[in-house]
Amino acid sequence: MPSLARHTLFIAVPLLALFAILPGVYNNHLLLFNFVIFLILAQGVNIIYGFTGYLPFGYVGFFGAGAYGFAIMVMHFQSPAPLAVVVAGLVGVALGLLLAPLLRLTGAYFAIANLAAALAVLHFVANPALESITKGPYGVALNGTFNPTMAYNGALIILALTLGIVVFLRNSSFGLALQAVREDAFSASMAGVNVLKMRMIAWLASALVAGFAGGVFAWYVSVFYPDNVFSADFSIFAIVFALFGGVATITGPIVGVVILYGIYNLIGFTTPQYFQLIYGLLIIGLVLFLPAGLVSLATRRGWYVP
Amino acid sequence: MSPDAVPILKVNDLLKRFGGFHALDGLTFHVSPGEILGLVGPNGSGKTTAINVISGLYAPDRGDVVFDGVSVGGMASHKLVHRGINRTFQIPKPFLSLTVRENIAVALAYGRAEVTPPSTAELLVDFHLDAVADRPASELNSAQQKMLDLVRALATRPRLLLLDELAAGLNPTELDWIAGRIKTLAKSGMAIIVVEHLMGFIEQITDRVIVMNAGKEIFEGTLAVAVKVPEVIEVFLGGEHAA
Amino acid sequence: MLAYPLIAGLLFGLYFSLVGIGLNLVFGVMRIVNLAHGDFLMLGAFVGFGVFYLAGLDPLLAVPLAFAIFVLVGIFLYGILIPRLQQSVNPEMLSIILFFGLSQVIEAVMTIMFGTSERSIPSRELGSLISKIGKLLGASPEGGPVVILGQSFPAAWVISAITSVAAIFLVYVYLYRTRLGTLTRAVMSRRDEALATGINVDRVCAAAFGIGLALAAIAGVFAPFMFGSVTPAFGADATVTSFVIVVLGSLGNPLGTALGGVVYGVCYMLVQTYLSSWADLLPYVLLILILLLRPSGLLGRQVRVA
Numbered sequence: 001m002p003s004l005a006r007h008t009l010f011i012a013v014p015l016l017a018l019f020a021i022l023p024g025v026y027n028n029h030l031l032l033f034n035f036v037i038f039l040i041l042a043q044g045v046n047i048i049y050g051f052t053g054y055l056p057f058g059y060v061g062f063f064g065a066g067a068y069g070f071a072i073m074v075m076h077f078q079s080p081a082p083l084a085v086v087v088a089g090l091v092g093v094a095l096g097l098l099l100a101p102l103l104r105l106t107g108a109y110f111a112i113a114n115l116a117a118a119l120a121v122l123h124f125v126a127n128p129a130l131e132s133i134t135k136g137p138y139g140v141a142l143n144g145t146f147n148p149t150m151a152y153n154g155a156l157i158i159l160a161l162t163l164g165i166v167v168f169l170r171n172s173s174f175g176l177a178l179q180a181v182r183e184d185a186f187s188a189s190m191a192g193v194n195v196l197k198m199r200m201i202a203w204l205a206s207a208l209v210a211g212f213a214g215g216v217f218a219w220y221v222s223v224f225y226p227d228n229v230f231s232a233d234f235s236i237f238a239i240v241f242a243l244f245g246g247v248a249t250i251t252g253p254i255v256g257v258v259i260l261y262g263i264y265n266l267i268g269f270t271t272p273q274y275f276q277l278i279y280g281l282l283i284i285g286l287v288l289f290l291p292a293g294l295v296s297l298a299t300r301r302g303w304y305v306p
Numbered sequence: 307m308s309p310d311a312v313p314i315l316k317v318n319d320l321l322k323r324f325g326g327f328h329a330l331d332g333l334t335f336h337v338s339p340g341e342i343l344g345l346v347g348p349n350g351s352g353k354t355t356a357i358n359v360i361s362g363l364y365a366p367d368r369g370d371v372v373f374d375g376v377s378v379g380g381m382a383s384h385k386l387v388h389r390g391i392n393r394t395f396q397i398p399k400p401f402l403s404l405t406v407r408e409n410i411a412v413a414l415a416y417g418r419a420e421v422t423p424p425s426t427a428e429l430l431v432d433f434h435l436d437a438v439a440d441r442p443a444s445e446l447n448s449a450q451q452k453m454l455d456l457v458r459a460l461a462t463r464p465r466l467l468l469l470d471e472l473a474a475g476l477n478p479t480e481l482d483w484i485a486g487r488i489k490t491l492a493k494s495g496m497a498i499i500v501v502e503h504l505m506g507f508i509e510q511i512t513d514r515v516i517v518m519n520a521g522k523e524i525f526e527g528t529l530a531v532a533v534k535v536p537e538v539i540e541v542f543l544g545g546e547h548a549a
Numbered sequence: 550m551l552a553y554p555l556i557a558g559l560l561f562g563l564y565f566s567l568v569g570i571g572l573n574l575v576f577g578v579m580r581i582v583n584l585a586h587g588d589f590l591m592l593g594a595f596v597g598f599g600v601f602y603l604a605g606l607d608p609l610l611a612v613p614l615a616f617a618i619f620v621l622v623g624i625f626l627y628g629i630l631i632p633r634l635q636q637s638v639n640p641e642m643l644s645i646i647l648f649f650g651l652s653q654v655i656e657a658v659m660t661i662m663f664g665t666s667e668r669s670i671p672s673r674e675l676g677s678l679i680s681k682i683g684k685l686l687g688a689s690p691e692g693g694p695v696v697i698l699g700q701s702f703p704a705a706w707v708i709s710a711i712t713s714v715a716a717i718f719l720v721y722v723y724l725y726r727t728r729l730g731t732l733t734r735a736v737m738s739r740r741d742e743a744l745a746t747g748i749n750v751d752r753v754c755a756a757a758f759g760i761g762l763a764l765a766a767i768a769g770v771f772a773p774f775m776f777g778s779v780t781p782a783f784g785a786d787a788t789v790t791s792f793v794i795v796v797l798g799s800l801g802n803p804l805g806t807a808l809g810g811v812v813y814g815v816c817y818m819l820v821q822t823y824l825s826s827w828a829d830l831l832p833y834v835l836l837i838l839i840l841l842l843r844p845s846g847l848l849g850r851q852v853r854v855a
Contacts, residue, residue, distance in 0.1 A: 055642050101841050107641045108582045109800070112792050113840045119789065120833035129826050173415035176404065180412045183401035186363060187455075189383035190393060192416035192462050232785075236649065243646065248403075277657035283650025288630070291637040403638075 004171040007306050011250055012163040015039075019156060029148060031265060033220055036155040038261050040213040041238035042245075042253035043162045048206035049239065050247030051169055052199055053182035054103065057111040058118025059238055061099075062092040062207045064230035066214025068125055071140040072133065081145040085154055085215035092211015095121065096204045103199050118230065126226035139225035142218070151220035158212040163250070165205055170250050170306065178202055179248060237261070244286055246293025249305050255294055311338040314374055314497045315360070315391075315466050321368035322355055322521075329355040330366070331521035339465070342488065342498045344508045344529065347518035348541060353501040354396060355521070357468045360499075361393045362386045373466065390418055390465035394472055398455035400443035406430070407439045409454055410461050417462025429457045432487070449476055466497045473507045485511050505529070517541070553700045554818040560702060560710040562814020564768070564775055566807040567713035568787065569794035570720060571764035577737045577801040578757040579631065581644040585652035587787030589619060589762045592655065593769020594779040595663070601670050607678035608670055611770045612712060619766040623759030626651075631754065652784055659781035667778035675705040675774055705774035716767060717807050723760070724803070733757055737801065765791075793832040796839055 001009075022032050041063065048054050069091030073084035102113045128136040169175030180188040181195050189195050214229060221228075237260075245256030260282075267275050290296065295305040313336035322330040330352045337343045345353045359366050365380030372378070378386060401409050407426060414423045430436040433453040438446060443454060452472060459467060469488070473481055481504075488511055492498050502508050508515060509529050517525035517532055519541045525532050532538050572586040593615045600611040634640050634647055694701040724730040732753045736743045744750050772787070773779050790813075798809025816835065820828045 053639075053642075055645065057645065102837070105840055108576075108580075108645060109796075109840055111642070111645050112582070112796070113837050116789065116792075116833040116836040120830055120837065123829040123833065127826060127830075173411055176408050176412050177416055179404055180401040180409075183403060184399040186383065187395070187399040187401065187458070188412070190361065190387060190462075191413040191458055192384050192387040192418070193412065194382070194384045239646065273657045273660040276653050277661070280650045280653030280655075280657060283653065284630075284647060287637070287643050287647040287650065288633045291643055 002171075003306070004167060007167045007171060007250055008164075011254075011306060012160070012167055015163070015254060016156060016160055019159070023149075023152065029152065033148070033152050033155060035257065035261060036152070036159050037213055037217055038237060038241060038257045039254060040155070040159050040162050040209055041234060042241040042257050043159075043166050044206045044209040044213070045238045045242045046166060046247050046249075046253045047162075047169065047209070048202055050242065050249075050252075051175060051178040051182065052202045054114075054199075054203070055111040055239070056114050056206070057235060057239070058114035058116070059206075059210060060230055060232060060234040061114070061118030061121045062095055062210035063214040063217070063234050064118070064125070064226070065095045065121055066092045066211035067218040067224065067229040068134060068140075068214075069211065070215040070218040071142060074142050074145050075135075075140070076133075078144075081147065081150065081219050082154065084145070085158075085212060085219060088215025088218070089208050089212040092207040092209075092214065093204050095211070096207030100200060100203065103196075103203060115232075115235075118232075118235065122226055122230035125230070134226075137226060139223065139228075140218070142222045145219060146222045148220055151216050154219060155213070155216045158209065158216060161212070162209045165209070166250050166253075170248075174198075237264075240283055240286070243293055244290075246295030246299075246305070249295050251306055252293050252295045259294075311340065313338045315499075316372040317356070317360065317369070318372065319369035320356070320359060320366050320371070322352075322359055322364060323367050328521050330359065332369070333518070333521060333523060334369075335516050335523060335526070337466070337497045337499055339495045339497050340492055341514065342492050342500060342512045344512035344515035345499060345501045345518060346503075346505070346508060346515055346529075346532075351518040351541075352521040353518055354470055356518075357393055357470050357499070357501060361391060361468060384416070387416075387462050387464075388418055390463070391468070392459040392462050392464035392466070393468035394452070394455045394459055394470055396471045396474075398448075398451040400446070400451055400454045400458065402444040403442055405440050405442055406435050406446070406454055409443055410457055413458045413461035418464070421463040423463060424461065426461075429461060433457050449480060452476070460491075464496065466499070467491065469498065469500045469502075471501060471503065473502055473504050481507055552698050554822040555815060556697050556700055557702060557706070558815030558818035559811060560706045560814070561775065561818060562811035563710040563713045563807075564706075564771060564810070565790070565794050565814045565817075566798075566810025567716050567764065567768040567771075569791045569798070569810055570717060570803050570806045571761035571768070572788075572791045573795040573798070573800065573803045573806045574720070574757055574764070575761035576795070577803055578733060579754050580641050580740075581631070581634070582641065582648065583761070584645055584648040584788055585655060585784070586648075586765055586791050587789075588652045588655040588784035589765035590769035590772055590787045590791075591659065591779060591781060591783045593619070593766030594668075594772045594783070595659070595769075596766065597670065597770040597773065598668055601674060608675050608770060609678060609708070609712075612767045615766040615770055616763045619763040620759040623762035624755045626762070627755040627758040631758070632751070652788070656781050656784055663781060665780055665782065667780050669773045669778040672703050672705045672774055675771075676708045703774070705771070709771040709775055712767070712771070716764060717804070720760075720764070720803060729753065729756055789836075790832055793836045796836055 019032065019036055023029055026032065045056060045059055048056050066088035069088040070084045073079035073087045099117050102110055105113055125134045126137045130136055169178065177188065177193045178198055180191060180193060181198055185195050217229065218224065241256035241260050242253040244260055245254065246252030298305050316336045318334055320330045320333040333352065333356060345356060347353055358364050360371055362381055362383035370377050370379045373389060373391060378389065410426050410429060417423065430439050433456060435450060435453055435457065438450060446454060456472065476484060485507065488498060500512060512529065514527065515529045515532055516523050517538050524541065525535055525538050568590065572583055575581055575583045596615040596618065597608045597611040600606050600614065601608045630647065634644060637643050695704050695707045724734055732748050735748060736750055736753050794809045794813050795806055797812055798805035817831060820831050
């Protein structure tokens with residue numbers, strides 16, 4: 001069996017099946033929904049950081065823009081929710097196109113510019129001057145579309161799409177070429193790879209899934225403020241989850257989300273500052289002792305990690 | 307090669323400035339299919355800049371690069387690769403986290419489309435990389451990285467190959483062996499430009515050399531003649547006493 | 550009235566230069582992105598609170614104290630974090646994540662110890678020692694606002710600006726008139742060559758890291774006077790602002806930061822005065838524009854684009 005089929009059958013399908021069944025046996029649906037959202041975002045970070053090396057420190061910008069794309073479609077155009085989710089994805093892509101010039105920057109410059117871009121979008125959306133369009137800082141309340149069950153299923157479809165993209169990248173020369181670009185752009189172009197086009201495709205794919213995720217998030221929660229959907233925690237968590245498991249693999253970000261978001265929910269809510277302390281120490285330890293993630297424990301021994 | 311062969315690459319009056327410094331200052335030359343041309347000259351004479359312009363890293367400030375009858379000066383590198391130009395790097399930059407096999411796979415998949423790609427197995431054996439085929443490129447020694455860089459170039463099926471200091475750092479046995487490989491490639495019809503400091507190696511493989519100084523050609527002909535030309539001697543001995 | 554925003558902008562700008570300069574020194578010397586920079590400002594502010602509320606002294610005395618403490622803290626942190634970080638594949642990128650973790654730890658520890666309340670010091674207390682000494686010498690005490698070109702400004706702003714100029718001058722003296730400073734510049738321009746010539750790069754970097762953090766801390770002492778109040782969560786915003794200032798001047802060129810600070814300060818005050826509802830957007834948009842249009846900053850030479 002080719003590895004593409006194997007990875008789909010033994011990783012993507014079981015994971016999706018698990019999250020399709022879980023709501024029937026476990027009552028905390030919000031928690032399950034958040035797991036799905038973070039699986040999408042961590043894999044979205046994987047697409048742009050793992051495969052092309054751009055650290056999207058402002059990744060939440062796409063998510064928040066998607067959430068507001070959804071809200072505006074529903075508030076101003078009375079759009080049905082599924083259509084509004086599609087538009088949310090397109091809003092993510094549009095923001096990706098707008099920010100495409102940032103891809104000219106490398107390393108820390110890109111990460112910082114991307115962070116600034118996300119904050120700029122937040123302050124733009126939250127500006128009281130735009131109250132008639134975005135409700136400004138006062139937040140959005142969507143009544144007509146509230147349907148957590150449908151929104152959860154929508155999130156699963158987006159997770160399926162995201163996993164599909166990552167499985168494709170892990171098993172195609174397209175994915176290899178992206179990694180080649182990450183390692184050395186000029187060498188990659190001398191292998192015949194159109195560096196600018198490849199980067200752009202990865203960037204927009206990653207923006208698309210985050211925009212979709214923002215859309216279903218808005219659908220699920222229905223009431224939110226700019227600070228909720230543009231919270232830097234989304235970017236940071238997604239990056240740390242992906243990095244903790246190991247990027248440029250299919251399984252790494254999944255393992256990262258399951259372990260770290262699991263820990264978060266065990267200790268997180270009661271005492272946020274203690275959680276923040278543990279989290280910070282965990283991040284420091286991760287970078288110092290396991291910079292290539294958990295999967296590197298296996299790859300170091302020469303084992304193949306899908 | 308026959309003297310009346312049609313050149314595949316013509317470089318006309320190339321000028322490349324970095325700030326006020328003229329790295330190339332009116333360079334003109336040509337190379338034909340099957341020919342091995344040496345580019346020699348002291349450090350800073352513009353050899354590597356010439357290769358960088360021909361391979362699309364820099365656009366020329368003046369002049370033109372004509373490849374197979376088409377003006378390609380300033381064209382994006384990957385397009386040049388698709389037309390049949392490739393190169394190696396003085397300091398090879400393989401895709402370190404990918405395995406040797408994956409490094410080659412990228413070039414095979416994205417190289418020149420009209421030609422059947424060579425087989426990975428053959429390339430691995432021909433350039434002594436079969437034993438490390440499934441190791442990450444970061445684990446190769448520097449000679450192996452150079453070979454991988456060359457294989458990456460060859461996997462794209464080039465018609466013109468630019469070799470930037472391929473021989474530096476290889477031992478005498480490896481040198482003889484790689485010289486044989488390069489000659490075989492030329493016999494198959496590939497045009498090859500070699501930038502090199504090792505004069506013995508240049509003498510062994512080139513049909514013709516261009517001696518460069520300060521971004522210009524100061525001599526063209528065989529190396530045997532070149533070493534008797536006073537201007538050439540002056541450039542090599544006057545500029546660098548160690549040469 | 551254009552005079553007020555221009556002069557206030559200049560005073561703030563000189564102070565902003567001090568806010569950013571440590572971040573730039575650390576990046577310039579080590580290619581490390583100190584995402585915890587703002588948290589060291591916050592810690593410096595707490596040194597000021599300690600000096601005033603616990604010892605009952607002029608907060609200005611916290612400046613030398615904070616400097617001494619954070620040089621040592623910096624050298625200590627350098628020893629445990631940086632050599633390990635430098636061994637990794639991509640130190641520049643991972644430093645962003647590492648120092649994000651550190652910033653979480655600092656913020657969490659300070660929240661646990663001091664809570665989330667906003668803290669400030671009455672503005673007239675800054676420099677109280679100077680007016681006392683002045684009184685002893687028979688000069689007329691000038692406790693109130695300072696009048697410049699017919700506009701009056703809080704004395705604390707003027708004292709902050711003067712201290713900032715003095716600190717930046719001392720950084721200049723360090724870099725251009727001392728042996729360690731000369732070696733620091735050598736490492737900044739060609740790290741690999743500096744290593745090859747046998748310079749003790751670790752010692753140079755540890756010193757630069759300590760000084761970088763200490764400069765942030767002394768800027769922090771003035772933060773309650775410039776921004777009104779400080780909480781343990783103050784760090785994150787301060788980091789982004791510092792980045793804007795540093796990138797404006799030129800990343801990697803500490804003295805360029807002085808220019809970046811002044812430009813930022815004047816822009817900030819002008820937008821506050823004439824376009825206040827959009828003032829929040831300014832730093833981010835400015836940062837992105839500068840990175841895209843002139844990635845080397847206003848004074849920079851080398852360009853960092855892919």
